[in-house]
């Protein structure tokens with residue numbers, strides 16, 4: 001099966017590499033061309049523009065940073081819209097809001113193409129291990145046709161109905177995750193400042209009802225003050241912002257999420273945007289501020 005892949009950041013690189021390893025013929029494009037090199041070494045071809053990739057492939061997947069990037073790759077010069085046509089499918093796996101996804105869906109279907117949004121839950125390691133959770137919505141036929149690729153990239157795919165539902169589900173999940181991360185960070189600081197051992201806190205948490213992979217994975221590096229980017233903090237803050245907008249639309253009061261968004265914004269302003277989202281811990285433990 002031949003697929004195109006647009007966007008070779010932390011996630012896109014791992015996902016497209018897995019497709020290559022599983023025997024898919026993959027044509028890649030990335031705004032920063034040098035990021036294509038490693039994929040080419042593993043057998044990928046390069047498309048000069050998103051349009052060139054669409055022209056070559058029946059199916060194209062995108063994994064881009066945010067709504068602005070997702071829209072730019074579709075609508076700008078050399079973009080997806082220039083070559084999408086009847087019989088071609090476009091699967092956007094980026095985390096965006098429902099409005100962005102709907103705009104892309106409308107433009108693509110107007111040209112005869114078919115569209116699926118399919119954001120993912122899971123970070124760099126699950127992407128490398130092909131263990132993502134895929135939250136798809138949109139064209140059901142395209143969903144079924146994409147299953148061989150989803151089986152390579154993920155451990156489970158959900159089909160959630162009309163375009164927008166995948167984006168909304170992803171934002172709800174990440175709103176919970178971002179709030180949890182802040183509570184966890186505050187707990188680590190509270191333990192430390194009240195004379196408790198932070199590693200003992202991790203051990204206690206891991207044996208109880210709120211044990212989870214995120215605390216297990218991020219706790220030790222947060223204690224060390226080490227935040228190698230798996231899920232960049234700037235993207236988590238984008239997700240909090242988009243989830244809060246979804247809350248506005250639906251008149252859902254979310255004070256915990258709003259406070260967490262502020263914490264991520266502060267961490268960004270302190271220069272931690274490209275670090276892992278657990279770097280919000282630097283803001284929590286900054287004695288000059290709190």
Ligand SMILES: NC(=O)C1=CN([C@@H]2O[C@H](COP(=O)(O)OP(=O)(O)OC[C@H]3O[C@@H](n4cnc5c(N)ncnc54)[C@H](OP(=O)(O)O)[C@@H]3O)[C@@H](O)[C@H]2O)C=CC1
Pocket residue numbers: 006007008009010011012030031032035063064065066068069072073093094095096120121122123124230231232235236
């Ligand atoms: N990392 C994670 O753990 C997870 C991330 N996600 C979501 O997946 C998406 C990708 O995340 P991730 O791979 O971590 O992000 P990265 O920041 O590592 O990569 C972002 C990608 O988007 C491209 N891009 C950014 N702006 C533009 C633009 N204006 N035009 C064209 N391309 C652009 C970048 O290109 P360039 O290389 O040129 O900068 C790069 O390929 C995001 O929506 C994120 O929220 C979802 C689940 C987990």
Ligand SMILES: O=CC(=O)O
Pocket residue numbers: 095120121122123174231
């Ligand atoms: O979006 C991030 C994730 O870990 O999922």
